[in-house]
Amino acid sequence: MASMSLMRDLGRARYAAAQGARVAWYMGQYLLARRISGPFDRPGEPKFEPQAAEGDTVRIRAAFLDLFARDRANIEAGLYPAPNDIRVTRAIEALRSSANFFRDLPKVDQRRLERSGTEVRAGANGEGRYPNYYLQNFHYQTGGWLSQDSAKLYDTQVEILFGGAADAMRRIALGSLARAIRGTDQRRIKLLDVASGNGRFLRQALAAFPRIPATGLDLSPAYCEEARKRLSDWPQVEIVTGAIEHAPFDDESFDAATCIYLFHELPPRVRRDAAREIGRILKPGANFVLADSIQTGDAADLDRMLEYFPVGFHEPYFTSYLKEDFVGLFAENGFEVEETELAFLTKVTRFRKR
Ligand SMILES: C[S@@+](CC[C@H](N)C(=O)[O-])C[C@H]1O[C@@H](n2cnc3c(N)ncnc32)[C@H](O)[C@@H]1O
16 A cells, blocks of 8 residues: 555656756747747737736646646546656757757748748649648748658647647547546447647557557658658558548548547638538447637637637638537537536547537
8 A cells, every 4th residue: 555655656757857847948948039029019010918817827837847746647547657758868859959940930920920820832832732722831830731851840849839738638649548448348439530740649649559550641742751761660550641621531431530630721611511420430339539729718818829829920810710519510510519628728538429
């Protein structure tokens, strides 16, 4: 009994040290990036002050700490293993990514100041291979979704933006999936990760369920290529390049699906097509975990911060996303809600297909 509580305390201390170091690393870079970037305010535009209201900073910090408390509780409940990303061998890689981030930052800042969010269109759509909405420099990032450099730099950019909380937010989605499927033979659960990007979430999922037959779908060949490299230790994983609104899969092919941070980047019309396709390709009874930004009213203290997201970053569909009724949208496609959880700036909803 005493040794169990000692183990638990040791695990907690290790978790706190690792996540504390991670947050300090990314938060430090965020503060430095803010310092060397141009001002958020442009003449004639509302002042960018997401944390201005009295008490907001305290509440934002509380939501941030609550995320890590939930993550640690999930680890202790055995839903997934503790992250293993703070290692001496990773230090060089982290320094290199940081250098690349700061080398790229002036270009990102320039786009932001000039509001030039469609640079990537020039030359990219010669063959009409991509829908127009996709050909944008989301977050003002260099190369949009279409370059290898972007696929490599993306994780660092996102972690810096969220002060080291992005992986923990994704893990809350994994926890929801794990609650639904644990106890089932993982080899029999065909999982699809929609908009799998460079494979970050699938890596987390495979650390918890190493034998699950997983498929990733993403529209970016560069991100798919990066994902294939990162997931090469799991031969049963397949990464497919394609658009979810024309999902290249048969009806009722998957037992579970996840979708992390896609829907806020889709125009309203495409959200409908994507939800319909997700309904088509999942089997009856399948679980679907949707994780994306919180929406207006989810955490009233954070609403102000959400409103300014599309001001500071290129997020052309974010304002309509904030009011989208996802429960209704997925209900139209045969899903009902099983559970919903807030994780700092992310909302995780698990649906079940009837
Ligand atoms: C914000 S990133 C999220 C990536 C990943 N899920 C994560 O958690 O890091 C959005 C991803 O969606 C992909 N994407 C955007 N529109 C898509 C579509 N219609 N079909 C498939 N993938 C799409 C992009 O290529 C990009 O990799």
